[in-house]
Amino acid sequence: MKVKGRNIEERFFKILMIISALIVVGSFFLIVGTIVVKGAPAMSWDLITKVPSGGFFLGGEGGVLNAIIGSFYIAAGSSLLALLISLPVVIYINTYLRKRSWLGNLTRMGYDVLFGIPSIVYGAFGFTLMMYLGMRASLLGGIIAVTLLVIPIMIRTMDEVIRTVPNELYEATFSLGATRLETAWVILKQVAPGIMTAILLAFGRGIGDVASVMFTAGFSDNIPTSMEDPTATLPLAIFNQLSSPYEGVRAKAYASALILTIFVLIISVLARLLSKKFSKNKV
Amino acid sequence: MNIRILKDKIAGRTMLVLTLVSILLAVLVAWGLFYRSLPLLENYSLTDLLTSSAWKPEKGEFGFLGFIMGTLWVTAIAIILALPLCLLVSIYLSEYAHPRLRKLIVPVVDLLSGIPPVLFGVWGVLFIIPLIQDHIAPSFVDNSAGYSVLAGGIVLAIMIFPLLITLFLEVFSTVPRDMLNASLSLGATPWQTVKKVLLKKAMPGMIASTVLAISRAFGETIAVLMVCGGNVPGIPHSVFDSGYPLPVLIANNFGETFSVPLYDSALLFAALLLFVIIFIFNAVSRIILARVKRKIE
Numbered sequence: 250m251k252v253k254g255r256n257i258e259e260r261f262f263k264i265l266m267i268i269s270a271l272i273v274v275g276s277f278f279l280i281v282g283t284i285v286v287k288g289a290p291a292m293s294w295d296l297i298t299k300v301p302s303g304g305f306f307l308g309g310e311g312g313v314l315n316a317i318i319g320s321f322y323i324a325a326g327s328s329l330l331a332l333l334i335s336l337p338v339v340i341y342i343n344t345y346l347r348k349r350s351w352l353g354n355l356t357r358m359g360y361d362v363l364f365g366i367p368s369i370v371y372g373a374f375g376f377t378l379m380m381y382l383g384m385r386a387s388l389l390g391g392i393i394a395v396t397l398l399v400i401p402i403m404i405r406t407m408d409e410v411i412r413t414v415p416n417e418l419y420e421a422t423f424s425l426g427a428t429r430l431e432t433a434w435v436i437l438k439q440v441a442p443g444i445m446t447a448i449l450l451a452f453g454r455g456i457g458d459v460a461s462v463m464f465t466a467g468f469s470d471n472i473p474t475s476m477e478d479p480t481a482t483l484p485l486a487i488f489n490q491l492s493s494p495y496e497g498v499r500a501k502a503y504a505s506a507l508i509l510t511i512f513v514l515i516i517s518v519l520a521r522l523l524s525k526k527f528s529k530n531k532v
Numbered sequence: 533m534n535i536r537i538l539k540d541k542i543a544g545r546t547m548l549v550l551t552l553v554s555i556l557l558a559v560l561v562a563w564g565l566f567y568r569s570l571p572l573l574e575n576y577s578l579t580d581l582l583t584s585s586a587w588k589p590e591k592g593e594f595g596f597l598g599f600i601m602g603t604l605w606v607t608a609i610a611i612i613l614a615l616p617l618c619l620l621v622s623i624y625l626s627e628y629a630h631p632r633l634r635k636l637i638v639p640v641v642d643l644l645s646g647i648p649p650v651l652f653g654v655w656g657v658l659f660i661i662p663l664i665q666d667h668i669a670p671s672f673v674d675n676s677a678g679y680s681v682l683a684g685g686i687v688l689a690i691m692i693f694p695l696l697i698t699l700f701l702e703v704f705s706t707v708p709r710d711m712l713n714a715s716l717s718l719g720a721t722p723w724q725t726v727k728k729v730l731l732k733k734a735m736p737g738m739i740a741s742t743v744l745a746i747s748r749a750f751g752e753t754i755a756v757l758m759v760c761g762g763n764v765p766g767i768p769h770s771v772f773d774s775g776y777p778l779p780v781l782i783a784n785n786f787g788e789t790f791s792v793p794l795y796d797s798a799l800l801f802a803a804l805l806l807f808v809i810i811f812i813f814n815a816v817s818r819i820i821l822a823r824v825k826r827k828i829e
Contacts, residue, residue, distance in 0.1 A: 259723045266624035269617045273697070274637055276690045277644040280655045287658055338554055341547035352551070358818060359555050365744065365814040366561075366807060367751020369779045373786060373803040374561045377568055397561075400554065428540035450646075457648020460753040460779070464786055484650035488754065491654060506654045510647070517646035521639060 281510060288507030291500035297508065301470045313505050316486035318472050322388060323462060323482060324455035327395035328403075328448055334396075335403040335447075340433045343411045344419070357408060364401040369460040371397045376464040389476040391466025398461050399451035406450055410443030410524075411436060442523045449520035453513050459484040483509050562807060569801035572794050581801070587765040589795045596802065598765040602681065602775035605768050606756060607749040609685025614692050615742060622700035623726055627712075645694030653758030656687040661759060664772070673772050679761025681768050681775035687755050692745045699744060699821075703737030704730060706824055737824040740817035747813035751806055753779035778802050 293312075301311035342353040375394030376386075384390055414436055422432040437444070459482070467479030468489070483505060490502035572581070576594060584595030625634050665678030707730055715725040731738070761774035768775045786799050 255721055255724060259721045262620075262723050263624075263628065266620045266628060269620035270624055270629075270637060272617060273621050273644075273693050274640050276693065277640050277647075279659070280644075280647065280651065280690070283655050283659050284651060334550065334554060337547040338551045341544070341551050345544050345547065356551055356555055358815075358822065359558060361818045362811060362814040363558055365747055365751075365810055367748075367753065367779060367810065369751060369753040369782055370561070370565075370803050370807050370810075373782055373800060374564055376786065377564055377800065397557070400557075428536050430540040430543045431536070453646055454648075457650065459648075459650050460783060463783065484648055484754070487650050487654060488758070491657065491758070502654065503658070506651055510651055513646050513648060513651075514643065517643050520646075521642060 281514075284503065284506050284510050287500075287503040288510075289504075291504035292507060293504070296501060296504055300472060313481075313483065313486050313501070313508070315470055315472050316481040316483045316505070317508065319388070319391075319466070319469075319480040320456050320483040322473060323391045323395055323466060323480065324452045326388070326392040327399055327455045328452045330392060330396045331399045331403050331451055332448060335400055335407060336444075338404055339407045339411060340437070343408070344429050344433045344436060357405075360401045360404045360408075364405055366401075367460070368398050368458050372461040372464055375461065379465060385477070386465060386467030386479050387477045388466065388473045388480040391462045391480055391482070394461040394465040395455045395458065398458060399454055402454055403447045403451045406447035407440075407444055410440045410447070414439055446520045446524045449516050449523070453516040453520070456516070457484055457509065457513055459488060483512075558811075562804075562811070565800055565804040565807055569797055569804050572797040572801050575794065585765070585767055589792050589798065592794070594794070594798045596778070596805070598767050599776055599778045599781050599802065601767045602760070602780070603750060603777040605681040605771075605775055606684040606688055606760065606777055607746055609682060609771065610688035610692060610749045611742070611746060613685060613689035614696055614745065617689075618693055618696035618700060619738075622697050622704060623730070625697075626701055626704040627722060627726055627730065641694045641697050644690075645698075649691065649752060649755040650758075652687050652691055653755040656683055656755060656759035660686050669772050673770070676772040677761060677774075679759060679774055680772045681760060682771040684756045684760040684775060684777070685771070687759055688749045688752055691752060691755065692748055695748055696741060696745045699741035700734075700738065703734045703741060703821070703824060706737065706827070707733045736820055740820035740824070743813050743817040744821075747810040747817075750813075751779055751810055753783050756780055757783055778806055 295310070296312040297317065298314055299310075299312035300315040301313070338356065342350075342356050346353040371394055375390065375397060378393075379385070379390045418436065418439065419432060422435050427435070462482050463485055466482060466485075468481050468485060469479040470481070471478070473480045487502050487505045487509065490498050490505060493499055493502075572594065581594060581596055582600065583597055584593070585597035585601075586593040586595040587598060621637075625637060629637070660683045661678035663678075664680060664683055665676060668682070669676035669678065669680075711729055711733065712725055715729045716722070720728065756775075756777055757780045760777065760780065763774070763776075765776050765781075766773075782799050782802050785795070
């Protein structure tokens with residue numbers, strides 16, 4: 250009797266688990282599917298090749314090219330800036346410091362915590378900082394705020410990858426008389442695909458975030474030509490279009506959402522493929 | 533001195549400075565937000581700010597309770613929905629699923645984590661709102677526009693799926709295989725092993741993971757803003773009421789209303805509140821998770 254009971258329990262929970270797995274996997278396809286179904290009919294060349302004309306948000310002509318370019322500028326600029334800051338930090342805590350140094354652990358812990366800070370906080374802080382410096386909402390402001398947001402992602406991802414490098418590689422380079430800096434180059438070559446993954450993850454996060462750029466980058470119907478220009482971003486354009494009372498403008502929001510979905514999916518898949526390649530080369 | 537060693541030393545010093553400065557970033561953010569909240573904190577007592585729900589900035593009334601309750605409602609709904617689901621999925625992936633199936637499901641979870649918040653918002657508006665308005669709400673309440681804390685909770689739940697599943701799987705992988713095998717070889721069924729060995733050993737890590745997920749839900753802004761329908765501050769009384777969480781308060785009003793005295797200070801106080809709560813939650817749970825991991829190393 251007891252054996253029977255536990256077999257029923259076993260089967261019951263197994264079915265529950267399969268249902269849960271279906272819900273989780275299904276939710277991804279449901280989200281992408283909904284956006285494709287709603288966005289595809291409103292898709293047009295105009296949307297991705299033109300900037301908004303006057304009265305765009307009242308149902309006027311034009312597209313979201315300004316926002317697409319703006320998002321790329323901000324994501325690329327902040328990924329680059331974040332890389333310039335993250336790479337030295339990661340090299341330092343991995344090659345210059347000992348394995349269990351307190352500074353290394355503090356840095357890792359600190360960035361784990363910063364990773365959890367929501368983008369709205371970085372946005373609000375970034376805007377405050379800009380007001381203090383006398384800056385206005387601009388491309389540069391957006392890049393700075395998004396850089397703050399993606400540094401933790403980059404550092405933690407690169408650190409995880411570098412930590413998989415076997416100790417023997419360090420010992421081999423050191424025993425050949427290399428300095429720590431020269432060793433760092435050897436290590437970096439070894440984990441190059443992993444670093445690309447980190448850059449892509451940061452880029453993907455930067456291109457999709459709204460809360461950090463809504464005050465710092467502003468919005469504009471034009472493609473930015475200098476660092477001081479206010480800059481539209483694709484997610485913010487989607488958000489603005491969706492709040493419109495006009496059905497036609499909302500349809501454009503769905504199509505813009507489809508564009509963003511395609512971008513982030515390409516970036517995510519690339520990042521995954523690269524990290525797979527990396528794990529294949531593991532020594 | 534050898535030029536190579538000199539280069540090594542200079543690079544080392546530069547990188548050390550950069551590391552220290554970048555760590556100070558957290559301190560700088562906290563200090564900046566605190567400094568700008570000071571005018572509000574000097575004029576009102578902390579207890580008043582946190583326990584009053586009267587929000588009339590133009591009359592000088594700043595009560596955050598409505599927003600705090602809005603945040604708590606959506607977070608609670610999200611966790612109640614996501615926790616059992618993610619727990620079951622993680623147990624399934626770690627103990628039951630064939631490695632090949634695991635290789636199919638985990639990438640989907642990863643892709644889900646790459647979807648930006650605004651797309652969750654769009655999906656919420658297109659799918660969840662009509663679902664609540666036409667099918668769920670009518671059986672409980674007379675009238676609901678669909679924009680509600682329930683909608684926010686559902687969208688948030690899906691947003692934290694990837695985080696919870698990844699963390700749970702990581703925690704489960706720290707439980708020694710020998711222990712699970714011992715239980716199985718004594719005749720326990722897989723589920724009994726999960727219940728009596730896996731979950732018991734993994735409990736501290738699971739609690740820490742859940743706290744991390746809670747803090748993620750706390751700070752989510754744009755998706756919640758799009759589906760919660762919060763325009764009027766107030767405390768929600770049912771899941772079908774609209775909600776106005778803290779991040780939404782900042783997103784809706786920041787940068788525009790600096791003519792009202794103390795308004796910007798109040799909004800930055802809201803940001804400070806989020807920062808402090810999330811910082812503490814994150815720090816505690818990360819320390820617990822690091823301990824759990826170190827044990828097996």
